[in-house]
Amino acid sequence: MSPQKRINTFRVRVNLVLCTIIFCNACAYLFVNMRAFQLLAIGSAVLPAVALAPKQLISAPRRSTAVPNPSGEVALFSTGQYSFESHESSTTWNLIDLKSGKISELTDDSNVSEIIWLGSSNSELLYINSTNADIPGGVELWISDTADFNNFRYKAASLSASLSGLKTATTKTGDINFLVYGQSYGNGTAYNDKLAVKPLSTARIYDSIYPRHWDTWLTTTFNAVFSGTLELKKSGQWATSRYVSRGALKNLVSTVKNLESPYPPYGDSTDYDISPDGKWVAFKSKAPELPRANNTASYIYFVPHDGSKNPEAINGPDSPGTPEGVKGDSSGPVFSPDSEQLAYFQMTDIAYESDRRTLYVYTIDSKETIPALAKNWDRSPSAAKWTTDGKGLILNTEDRARNRLFILPSDAGDDFVPRNFTDSGSVSSYYNLPNGEILVSGSAMWTSRIIYTATPEKGVTNVVFSANEVDPALNGMSSADVDEFYYEGNWTEIHSWIIYPQNFDTSKTYPLLFYIHGGPQGSWADSWSTRWNYKVWADQGYVVVAPNPTGSTGFGDKLTDMITNNWGSYPYDDLVKCWEYVRDNFDFIDTDNGVAAGASYGGFMINWIQGNPLGRKFKALVSHDGTFVADAKISTEELWFIEHDFNGTFWGDRDNYRRWDPSAPEHILQMDTPQLIIHSDLDFRLPISEGLSLFNVLQMRGVPSRLLNFPDENHWVTNQENSLVWHQQVLGWINKYSGIGASNSNAVSLDETIVPVVDYNP
Structure with a gap:
């Protein structure tokens, strides 16, 4: 079979595979309903296809996940949308009927920041009001009802700071025990930016490592989990409890020095949980006794909800149940339905942020070693939920470039898959x-x-909603826009996605857009992104090829771990072989006019490619927040990362750092492909000096190049107006050199720039 027929056949096969998720068992799945088939197999076949442009992507509705009421009849979700006309964002809260899929608006009150179902009620809601009538910078807790949200509501509590991450549990007496988190002073009081005394000097003074992290210089405040209670009054309403006076919540973290939860920059309410009976709280914190910059160690702490005892680590170095040799990052604590057990994840390696997460189950007050479940399973779950009967857990796990749900018995042995x-x-x-x-x-x-x-038995049983059916910007998009293939890499078979442009025609040719993911332990997954959206790039008129080379996650530990101290070897070889495979097997892809782009580690790889032979195969390159000078890696903040990935310290193993140095003279002398460099001031993991260094070299070498800088963005570009400029510059740059602008009316041009270009060259 020819390569062309093979990809067409594979395309059909992928769509058929997608259909099978509505059947049960591999050999005898049962058809459930035509709606699920249509949405999962072919998407929307009714609406005409439209090209997904940057402005449409950024301003399209962004929906939160759906949270069902206790009866499972309706679910609650929010919808945020940005307007380029008003330059403002708006948010509505909605209810969706889980049988019919009908959506109704609950409220468009801009002050409503979070809503959760109240206890076992199918209509009562508890929400955070983002303003406080009495305390500037504070928030309020309000209670309302789905029957008439705006008229049934009343204030239940006034909280003295900007707090979020609401979680609740109903006690036997009907009271509502709740948790929120926010910034804390060292004495345990909540930090309120509006009321804080501003120092006259802007000086910062540090006596320990880790002065800044991600996009923030560390201060004397830190994240903390606060507990409170809403008492059920005789009137039938809830109000602030006896031990919480005017928002003076109980700080569950500050009583032990150096604890912090949720842990930045990614920490949120998944870093803590409250037991269903409301008695206990579990939270994650970085190891308080170790220097934060040099390790990933963190523990799960256990504390009474009322704060009557100090928190204690259940898996710390001195805890009686700690599994032997397990010292890495802990995450995702979640209580069992009977409040008697706590599941959590932990990595083994103390200095590897991408080590495999293993699930452990702690029995309350147990003095025995905490058992691991499916210890030998070669996957790294990111979230766990107990089944209703408490006999199993459902895991969200990255698996072969997708995030899938797996079922796991609560007594699974080491070898259980x-x-x-x-x-x-x-x-x-x-x-x-x-x-x-x-x-x-x-x-x-x-x-x-x-x-x-x-369900675990039947797979997908009903599709309730899909955005491509209702959002004009997504009209016509479907799973037919996407294929995947495998090819022989440096040492093993490598997976790659292939994404087609609007009105794709196999009889035509399209320039290659070569996508390189970050991490380096990461992957291109079958998911939606508002930053690096596959379809936005493809709809400029490219076929996007997005490989998952050595270092990629979700394909087993070996593929992930083999990138260690091999940044420029195996992954580079895998990418070269991918480019060659595409050139030799896909007649509709024009590799002669191809371009390549990558961010983070992908940015490093673009810089590495620029100074190596593969760089001569592309008409243009784009690197976003990539490292350039090997010795500059010591200026990062998470030092455990570089010490792990380069097998040693900066002074003891310098050759490891310099082995894959894009700034080495032999690489600089090869650079001649036009390159756009993007780097932002608040990216402390990959400081701005890296982008400036590369730009200086390319300019002095006479290589066509442009620097795009955002002073108010970190590793990502999230502000909508900045994102529009980012897309305009990135797409305009590659279109200029690939020639795509002359053949596609949807193509972005650099002439459309909405920001002045500074050019002092004579």
Whole structure:
């Protein structure tokens, strides 16, 4: 079979595979309904296809995950949208009927920042009001009802700072024990930026390592989890409890020095949990006794909700149940339905941020070693939820460039291999429904939000909602826009995605857009992104090829770990072989006019490619926040990262750092491909000097180059107006050199720039 026929046949096969997620068992899945088939297999076939342009991507609705009410009849989600006309964002809260898919608006009150279902009620809601009538910079807790949100509501508590991450549990007496988090002073009081005394000097003074992290200089304040109670009054309403006076919540973290939870920069309410009976709280914190910059160690702490005892680590170095030799990052604590057990993840390696996460189950007050479940399973789950009966756990796990749900018995042995029951796309969140189904919210390359139900026995049972059916910007998008293939890499078979442009025609040719992911331990997944969106790039008129080379996650530990101290070897070889495979096998891809782009580690790889032979195969390059000078890596903040990935310290193993140095003279002398460099001032993991160094070299070497800088962005570009400029510059740059602008009316041009270009050259 010819390569052309092979890809067409594979395309059909992928669509058929997507259909099978609505059947049960590999050999005898049962068809459930035509709606699920249409959405999961072919997306929307009714709406005419439109090209996804940057402005449409950025301003399209962004929906949160759906949270069901206790009866499982309706679910709650928010929808945010940015307007380039008003230059403002708006948010509405919505209810979706889980049978019919009908959506109704609950409220468009801009002050509502979070809503959760109140206790076991199917209509009562508890929410955070982002303003406080009495305390500037504070927030309030309000209670309302789905029947008439705006008229049934009343204030239940006034909180003295900007707090979020609301979680609750109902006690036997009907009281509501809740948790929130925010910044804390060392004495345990909540930090309120509006009321804080501003120092006259801007000086910063540090006596310990780790003065800054991600995009923030560290101060004397830190994240903390606060607890409170809303008492059920005789009137039937809830109000602030007896031990919480005017928002003076109990700080559960500050009583032990150097604890912090949630842990920045990614920490959120998944870093803590409250037991269903409301008695206990578990939270994650970085190891307080170790220097933060040099290790990933963190523990799960256990504390009474009322703060009557100090928190204690259940898996710390001195804890009686700590598994032997397990010293890495802990995450995702979640209590069992009976409040008697706590599941959490932990990595083994103390200095490897991408080590495999293993699931452990702690029995409350147990003095025995905490057992691991499916210890030898070669996957790294990111989230766990107990089944309703407490006999198993459902895991969200990256697996072969997708995020799938797996079922795991709570007594699984070391060699047990969990079974997945969702397939395509990437799961974002999931909740148990009383009928035994699971409500799943996710996304895919072709839809920004999909909501469906599934069971471990039957797979997907019903698709409730998919954004590509209702959002004009996504009209016509479907799974037919995406294929995948495998090829022989440096040492093993490598996976790659292939994404087609609008109105793709195999009889025509399209320039290659070569996508390189970050990490370096990361992957290109079947998910939606508002930054590096596959379809936005493809719809400029490219075929996007997005390989998952050595270092990629979700394909087993070996592929992930082999990149260690091999940044420029195996992954580079895998990318070269991918380019050659595309050149030799896809007649519709024009590699002669191809371009390449990457961010973070992908930015490093673009810089490495620029100074190596593969760089001569592209008409233009784009590197976003990539390292350039090997010795500059010591200026990063998370030192455990470089010490792990380069097998040693900066002074003891300098050759490891310099082995893959894009700034080495022999590489600089090869550079001649036009390159756009993007680097932002608040990226402390990859400081701005890296981008400036590369730009200086390219300019002095006479290589066509441009520097795009954002003073107010970190590793990502998230502000909508900045994102529009980012897309205009990136797409305009590659279109200029690939020649795509002359053949595609949808193509972005550098002439469309909305920001002045500074050019002092004579």
